[in-house]
Amino acid sequence: MKNVIDEQFLQQLELFTLAVKDNVAGLFGGNHKSKKYGSSCEFADYRDYIEGDDITKIDWNLYGRFEKMYLKLFLDERQMQTRIYIDGSTSMTFFRKDEMAVRLAVTLAYLSVKDMDKVSIYVIHDGFAEPVIENLIGKDSFMNEIPAVNKIKFGGDARLSEAIVRSVVGYGDGRSIIISDFLSVENYRDAIDYLRSKRRDVLCLQVLGEEELNPLQRGRLILRDSENDSRFYKSNITRDELSAYQQAVEYVTKRIENFCLSREADCLLVSTTDTMKDIFLDKMVTRRIMQ
Amino acid sequence: MTFLYPWAFLVLLAIPVLILIYILRNKYKEETIPSTYLWEISQKFLKKKNPMNKFEHLLALIIQSLTIVALAICLAHPQFSLKGQADNVVFVLDTSASMQISYGNETRFDKAKKEIKSVANKCKDGSKFTIVAAGEENKTICLSVSDKSRFEMYLDSVSVTDLTSDLEEPMNTAQKYLSDGTANLVYLATDKKIETSQLENVNLIDVSNDVINYSIDNVEYSYNSNGELLVTGDVYGYGYTVPESVINSDDKDEKAKYSTSVRFYINGKKGKWAQVFTVNDQVNSFSVNLGNSVSSADLEEVTCVIEEKDALDKDNTYTVYNNSKVNTTRVLIVGKANSYLKGYFASDKSTSYKVITSKEYTGKEGYDITIFSNYTPTVLPSTGASWFIGCTDSVEGSGFIAQNTYDIEGGAYLTYSDDSSLLYKQLTNKTARNDITISQYTRYTLNEEFTPILTYNNLPIVFAGKNSSGQREVVIGFDLETSDFSMKYDFLRLLNNFTLYSNPKVMSNYRYDVGTTTTFSLPDNLEKLVVTTPSGKEQTVEKANDDYSEYTFDECGTYDVKAYYTTSTTSTEEMKIYSSFLKEEGNTTVSDTKNYKLAIKQDAKKGDATYDALLWVVIVGAIFFASDWILYTHEQY
Numbered sequence: 001m002k003n004v005i006d007e008q009f010l011q012q013l014e015l016f017t018l019a020v021k022d023n024v025a026g027l028f029g030g031n032h033k034s035k036k037y038g039s040s041c042e043f044a045d046y047r048d049y050i051e052g053d054d055i056t057k058i059d060w061n062l063y064g065r066f067e068k069m070y071l072k073l074f075l076d077e078r079q080m081q082t083r084i085y086i087d088g089s090t091s092m093t094f095f096r097k098d099e100m101a102v103r104l105a106v107t108l109a110y111l112s113v114k115d116m117d118k119v120s121i122y123v124i125h126d127g128f129a130e131p132v133i134e135n136l137i138g139k140d141s142f143m144n145e146i147p148a149v150n151k152i153k154f155g156g157d158a159r160l161s162e163a164i165v166r167s168v169v170g171y172g173d174g175r176s177i178i179i180s181d182f183l184s185v186e187n188y189r190d191a192i193d194y195l196r197s198k199r200r201d202v203l204c205l206q207v208l209g210e211e212e213l214n215p216l217q218r219g220r221l222i223l224r225d226s227e228n229d230s231r232f233y234k235s236n237i238t239r240d241e242l243s244a245y246q247q248a249v250e251y252v253t254k255r256i257e258n259f260c261l262s263r264e265a266d267c268l269l270v271s272t273t274d275t276m277k278d279i280f281l282d283k284m285v286t287r288r289i290m291q
Numbered sequence: 292m293t294f295l296y297p298w299a300f301l302v303l304l305a306i307p308v309l310i311l312i313y314i315l316r317n318k319y320k321e322e323t324i325p326s327t328y329l330w331e332i333s334q335k336f337l338k339k340k341n342p343m344n345k346f347e348h349l350l351a352l353i354i355q356s357l358t359i360v361a362l363a364i365c366l367a368h369p370q371f372s373l374k375g376q377a378d379n380v381v382f383v384l385d386t387s388a389s390m391q392i393s394y395g396n397e398t399r400f401d402k403a404k405k406e407i408k409s410v411a412n413k414c415k416d417g418s419k420f421t422i423v424a425a426g427e428e429n430k431t432i433c434l435s436v437s438d439k440s441r442f443e444m445y446l447d448s449v450s451v452t453d454l455t456s457d458l459e460e461p462m463n464t465a466q467k468y469l470s471d472g473t474a475n476l477v478y479l480a481t482d483k484k485i486e487t488s489q490l491e492n493v494n495l496i497d498v499s500n501d502v503i504n505y506s507i508d509n510v511e512y513s514y515n516s517n518g519e520l521l522v523t524g525d526v527y528g529y530g531y532t533v534p535e536s537v538i539n540s541d542d543k544d545e546k547a548k549y550s551t552s553v554r555f556y557i558n559g560k561k562g563k564w565a566q567v568f569t570v571n572d573q574v575n576s577f578s579v580n581l582g583n584s585v586s587s588a589d590l591e592e593v594t595c596v597i598e599e600k601d602a603l604d605k606d607n608t609y610t611v612y613n614n615s616k617v618n619t620t621r622v623l624i625v626g627k628a629n630s631y632l633k634g635y636f637a638s639d640k641s642t643s644y645k646v647i648t649s650k651e652y653t654g655k656e657g658y659d660i661t662i663f664s665n666y667t668p669t670v671l672p673s674t675g676a677s678w679f680i681g682c683t684d685s686v687e688g689s690g691f692i693a694q695n696t697y698d699i700e701g702g703a704y705l706t707y708s709d710d711s712s713l714l715y716k717q718l719t720n721k722t723a724r725n726d727i728t729i730s731q732y733t734r735y736t737l738n739e740e741f742t743p744i745l746t747y748n749n750l751p752i753v754f755a756g757k758n759s760s761g762q763r764e765v766v767i768g769f770d771l772e773t774s775d776f777s778m779k780y781d782f783l784r785l786l787n788n789f790t791l792y793s794n795p796k797v798m799s800n801y802r803y804d805v806g807t808t809t810t811f812s813l814p815d816n817l818e819k820l821v822v823t824t825p826s827g828k829e830q831t832v833e834k835a836n837d838d839y840s841e842y843t844f845d846e847c848g849t850y851d852v853k854a855y856y857t858t859s860t861t862s863t864e865e866m867k868i869y870s871s872f873l874k875e876e877g878n879t880t881v882s883d884t885k886n887y888k889l890a891i892k893q894d895a896k897k898g899d900a901t902y903d904a905l906l907w908v909v910i911v912g913a914i915f916f917a918s919d920w921i922l923y924t925h926e927q928y
Binding site for chain 2 (some may be wrong): 091
């Protein structure tokens with residue numbers, strides 16, 4: 001496997017876990033709470049005793065008081081299904097965004113497997129979410145199968161909404177993480193809305209290069225779009241142009257953030273110059289994406 | 292307007308290059324980026340462009356072009372011409388020894404140069420300057436120099452001398468420049484006191500000042516019968532007045548106030564001192580007994596130094612050297628020696644003599660001078676010079692043939708010949724040109740180039756020169772007993788000159804005043820003389836075919852003369868000569884009474900002044916350059 005993860009860093013991550021907003025309805029035992037009642041130690045509610053119920057769950061204190069039999073209900077612990085979608089378009093090949101995306105995906109995958117959750121990683125090409133790793137459980141399996149991420153190829157177009165809507169997303173059983181630069185006119189909103197309708201926690205990680213945040217271009221330039229040859233921007237780039245660009249960056253990132261906020265989704269802007277430590281132990285903790 | 296360096300306008304070729312760069316730079320470059328999405332969005336935030344912004348890059352081009360134009364003009368060095376505003380100035384600068392007298396913390400000469408520089412700097416640019424140095428010789432240092440810094444270089448190259456000066460010649464030169472239109476202004480920088488009434492069309496730069504100066508001169512030494520060293524000399528004082536009452540007084544304390552202290556150094560060692568009452572503007576002699584601590588054989592030099600601090604140090608020292616260790620001339624007289632002849636050699640301390648008979652003579656005696664007196668040898672001496680006095684026969688190899696001997700009834704006068712050669716001058720040096728009577732003479736035919744000294748009816752009677760073997764000869768063609776020659780003053784002078792000629796010492800006198808020209812005798816076995824002046828300059832006098840060489844002492848102080856000989860007996864000989872400061876130049880209150888009234892040419896035209904506009908062009912260029920940078924940084928940042 002490419003050295004995308006620092007083992008020392010992984011040890012630090014053991015202390016943290018990805019926060020989940022809604023209680024999940026997983027099929028297997030995990031470390032996350034489910035809305036259904038189960039056999040955990042955490043008291044949830046009372047209900048009337050019905051013939052055939054487990055008599056060991058009868059609350060005899062209440063019977064002594066009310067001379068009526070009530071059953072104690074406890075929360076059920078369920079397993080989460082984490083699905084990570086990586087934008088595999090050409091724009092991600094610039095400024096080492098692909099590398100950053102893969103590292104983020106691997107780190108998020110580790111965070112999930114260490115909490116006994118299932119992890120799947122997909123790469124989006126055109127309108128399809130191609131599986132890279134599916135239903136990975138446990139650290140041992142993680143270490144064995146994670147090298148598959150090295151085979152991810154970036155290039156071409158990536159229509160996020162189409163791909164995600166088309167894929168199996170699950171229902172209320174975990175978190176969906178989209179890692180992309182979100183630099184397209186394509187409506188990612190549909191993808192987020194869809195995922196939220198499936199009661200999934202959504203985390204959007206916008207990965208941008210330092211050169212995209214603070215461009216170095218000056219003078220008379222024709223800037224061609226890497227994903228669409230017919231699209232270009234022609235101008236004499238001066239101080240005014242650069243100032244307007246900065247405002248555009250702020251506008252776009254704010255727009256994504258506001259939309260995610262309105263959909264109770266998490267959003268984080270990541271620069272390719274940020275360290276994993278800064279992202280996970282600082283930004284994500286501050287935003288309560290990790291706890 | 293003119294330009295000093297018009298070729299600098301080639302720099303303007305940079306403008307089309309600049310335009311080409313702009314054209315090429317204005318081309319769009321292509322670049323692929325991840326997404327144009329953000330750039331497209333940024334359009335919405337772009338402020339409305341000022342239509343003038345289109346011309347922003349053109350503005351930069353214009354400013355840069357103007358900067359190049361300003362640079363080209365700077366390099367071309369523009370000058371504006373102002374007709375008839377510039378002067379053409381002649382500076383006559385006195386370089387005499389008295390200009391070394393102090394003027395405050397500097398000398399009069401430095402002060403004069405400073406004043407000249409100040410005058411030149413006040414003149415408008417384009418003025419022309421000429422310097423005429425007034426010294427022993429009149430010399431134009433530079434003519435019509437317009438570059439002030441070059442003029443200052445020329446001025447700095449002029450140095451003061453130890454010689455005297457005459458202002459008449461240089462002022463005549465200045466007049467010549469006024470007359471031919473080279474100049475319209477004359478400045479005279481001198482320390483001689485000149486009244487304004489003596490000048491016309493001459494601006495005086497007066498660097499005279501009232502200061503006190505002492506000088507010492509004419510120092511001599513001798514030994515008395517007790518072997519004690521006696522030193523005499525003269526002290527002079529200038530720039531003050533001793534009251535008559537003090538001069539006539541016997542009060543030692545009063546006189547002490549006007550006395551100078553003279554310290555004596557023997558062979559460089561500090562010795563006694565003496566107080567000399569020094570009356571201004573007159574000779575004040577002293578005579579001091581320095582005891583017998585150093586014998587005459589051991590004495591090398593005596594130096595007298597005036598210890599008072601005064602306006603000029605150079606004339607406060609006088610040194611006398613003892614060069615008597617140089618070879619003594621050995622004289623052999625063969626035959627009947629005239630008593631006056633013997634008497635002369637007996638009195639000359641630089642010679643020693645011996646008399647032998649003709650029978651004893653072999654020709655191998657090895658003397659410096661062999662004198663054949665009334666005897667004609669059969670062979671010439673193997674070494675040294677030969678004198679033939681009263682020889683009536685010929686000697687083989689002598690270079691002359693004796694004809695007949697004639698008696699002159701009633702006697703006849705010998706006359707000095709009209710020869711102008713250096714040898715003749717040397718042989719007749721300091722003679723009084725007495726009449727010499729002879730009653731008998733021998734006629735000779737000269738086969739070699741002899742120099743006649745005394746003639747009778749144009750016949751050479753006394754002559755000198757070299758024979759075919761290069762040996763020096765002196766011939767006196769009559770018996771001394773038949774003439775009154777021995778009793779004349781010229782007898783001693785001529786014998787002295789003949790002796791010096793026959794066995795030449797490079798020089799016999801070791802004290803001169805600055806400016807004196809002497810003649811070095813160049814012995815036959817001399818290879819060269821190397822003269823080192825007081826300032827350290829070395830001058831070489833090659834022997835070649837010359838027997839004499841003239842030399843002028845133009846510096847004050849000690850000259851070292853080293854003679855290199857070809858024979859192994861005496862390979863080198865060293866002498867010290869003292870050239871003393873001219874006492875009249877030590878006089879701080881000298882006046883020049885001549886009139887220097889110059890006439891300016893009627894239609895004398897002034898030159899065209901120039902105004903250097905370089906500074907303004909540099910400022911304008913700097914403004915353009917700064918504007919370009921401001922525009923660039925504004926654009927970029």
